[in-house]
Amino acid sequence: MELGSPEELATRWVPFAHVSAYARALGLGAVDVSPAWCVARLPYDERWVLDTSTGVMHGAVITGMLDTLFGFSINVKLGRLQPMVTVDLRVDHLKRPTPRRDLLGGAVCYSMTDEFAFVRGAAYHDSPEDPVATGVGLFMFTDKAAGKPR
Template structure:
């Protein structure tokens, strides 16, 4: 799936957020869409990510990282859209239900939405899939702590806001 940059207004913010995370750069995660409602991230297949050498199946921990990252990115986008501010939102809880292994030699996509923002917690749900979101590899639900925008350092804020930072 190809998406032109800027098609979703928060794609740039989600991309810069993901690019700040070392494990995401190592996994070569690529944000395809970011909006106030959802984030879609691609995990390209790599032999370095194999958990089961006999089958070529990606390790489950990598799928968990994809789901956590997509969910956290959705929280960042949702908060920014609603409050026009950046907040740190570490994962409090993430439950991943695996339904089937990912097929070897194919990208995996992580689709996540932040469906509820309370004053202190953000709630997410996510799906990992390959060919169709209707045929999931895994489902996840998560909760993320909302920490004051004052706790975001200038360097991190600059990295996420890019040219828009004052």
């Protein structure tokens, strides 16, 4: 399946992000979109900080960003918006994010069946090789028109 140019893929983020009230509230935005690795930016915001004296983003916000990005990476691989639910999500918070800095999240859908999609990714500042958090997830399609990319 031809998925289009990187610019066309990036435009797919707009309707996807607007479907999710959580993604809208976080201000998530596409940075780089391809079936091999989708990247989004989570802008630093004082609302996402547990203790404003430290300026460190709360771990639950990072988990939510990765969950959202995981779903988006599945849609990019499918080439369409697909209803799904998160069945299993594991996020390992490896270190505190740098205070008052935006975070990037990267994700890839690495395997898919007719009913399930498997994803992995990371939250980081400068490189996915130096992650703040890593995660894996299992998503289930919620209609019978799912399946592998056609």
